[in-house]
Amino acid sequence: MIALNHFLCRTKTAFGTQALTHLPFDLSGMNARKPFVITDQAARDAGVHLALARACRDTHLALGVVTLTEAGDLETLYHLFVDKGYDSIIALGTGQVVQTAKALNLAVCHGPERLRSPAGPGQIKGPLLPLVYIPTHPETGQDTAGETFFSGHCFVSANLMPDIAVITADTMLGTPRTAVLDSGLSSLATCCETFAFSGNLFARSYAHAVICLVMDTLLPLAQQSDHGELLCQKAGKLQQLPLAKLAHAAAVSGYIQSNLPDLKTRQAGAHITAIHPAPSAALSSGLCMALALVHLLENSKDTCPWLGKLLLPLTDAAHYAGVTGPEQPDASVRVIRELLHALSETLPQGMPKTLDAAGLTSRQISEMSDLLTYVQP
Amino acid sequence: MVIPDYYEFSSRALIMAGHDALEQIPGLLLSMDAQKPMVITDQGVRRAGLVDILLQALDSRITVKTIQDDVPADSDLKTVHTLAGEYKKYGCNAIIALGGGSVMDTAKGVNILVSASSDNLLAFSGANALTHTLNPLVAVPTTAGTGSEVTRVAVISDTDNLRKLLFTSDFLIPDAAILDPRMTLTLPAPVTAATAMDALSHAVEACLCLGRNPLSTAHAHEAIALISHNLLPVIRQPDHKPGRLALATGAALAGMAFSNSMVGMVHTLGHAAGSVCHAAHGACMAVLLPYGMVYNLHKTQPLLADLLLPMAGADVYARTQPADRAQKAIDWVDRMNQRLHQATAGAHAVCLREIKSQDGKSRVTGHLLPKIAHTALGDGSIFYNPEDLDYDDCLMVLEAAFDGAPLDPSRVKKG
């Protein structure tokens, strides 16, 4: 066991059909009475904010809702928030909505000038206002991680993790299939790497749950679409629950990212996206991470402590126990390769299943060998 | 994977687990602006020299204002009020709780009072009565069992009114849980065994009971594997530091699991035996765990079968026919109790009759079983058990567990 393991997850996860109706109770537990809801046009058009308003009807809560495109820059949001006396923030959406909500929280609690220079771990002291995260799509873990990017600066603090992640099929919107794959593969890569290499048993337990969620959900969801590149614009009931499960997986993978910031697959994903000659939606960062994961596992079979055991969350207890110990590492990698192959089959144009096929030259691949090889500490 | 319609998972404690984890406390307290802690502990912990080890790990940046070591074996209301007064008197701004479940619960109670500037703890009892973040609380467990260092629960006895007060709130989760194997190295073998079986019962019940969810199950399975693989080696070699750390980690993971899924009849009956007979909680859990598994077998067969893997390992799991795996998991717990009984020269009880007080007298006597059964019906955990229990069911299980007799599954009313 490694000398010292840290794990911190500030966020309470509330998942399921009643998650929205529990929210007023949770907000009152945090003394929040006037939440400032930040959302985006797609969520507003789909009326998701109305579901939230219904859940808060006849409660002590007085919601204010702004849509990101109409609200303009952070300064406008800041003045609106302060002038109207809001006391908490609900990010109803993903990506930009959440990054903005986190930046607003920093600005309100530490002054707008705090956003002019970046802040690393430990530099943001004191609590922030209650922040609730209600995703409308599965994303890649950044929303729940303790970080935000704003005006070219990065701010890192566990206090930036949402207080509550409310994840429910009720708020899931139609999601492009590429985004579904991006989310699922990103969560899978993050958590397979964590499970296979990290001695942090707390992170590994969360990772185990995420891998199970992704393996249950991702392929069936990708196979359901009959709309070419897009899942239906307004996700039908069939898609909403698996989308919520993927969003759940992504949220938990964000908790892990906050605790294990040096994961190689994440760095590799960012690196490949940066150097690739023609990055495209088909070569998402999640796919890059998954391709890097396969390399990492293949290159580290002899040094990877728990590659064999990875077969357990990737399959199930019966399958895992039915494969002999020495064969388990290969079997684990094979399951991931087979998943990539099956996902590729769901796309009319297919998708690359190796870094070479993705267009990286052998030189580019060898230049990033430190990100694709595990070295025992 | 079956996912419930709705569930919550919250575990906000910063966990620091490692061979020198105590040395992290000064930096941690500084980061929370909490340089003036009160240490809450008990006399046994102090006699074992653990307070000294803690103090050595602190440095000049931290001023321990007072060390209070008068926490009784069962946390009680009067102690909480007394310690809250001391906290204010010494101008403390944080608590380091160093001990087992009673110390943790006492510290949580004190923290409620001092954070709310109140002198009425009763006002905060029940579910989610707290509405504000509490003062910094760092939990350093000296047993690997209760998981209180990461849970959202505190139980405090109101001895004047013969009742136990239950407090539940996310705000009760300590800010940090420090898992350092030095804190359990000197734990006697019977206590190590009983507390680890308590943690095992948390993990097993987290997997079987009605509040289970994918996150609690993942934490619980990891906990079961850690406890199963390390308990006997640690009993045989008490100073085995990696094993001690693994047990502490297992107990914390089990705590995170059951704090979010709740527990069932093993705790229902164990709590009742504890309050009626003052029988040690861990000892009750060890005895009652296999009975709870048998009682719920017909409703939890596949879940129980899954537990065989972390308990006994992949080889045993693969060699066992799928239909036999659940029973084999129950047998495994029985056998673990028998082995612990042998390894502790009979000190680890395998039936309720064998649970003894420090002076060697039996804690649980046959004529008290009806009272225990009656008391059990008032325990909240009964609602999370997969199969219903009435008075007769509780008594039937207690009578079997009293003598260590097998529970006849055909006598379980299948609802």
Ligand SMILES: [Fe+2]
């Ligand atoms: Fe317990």
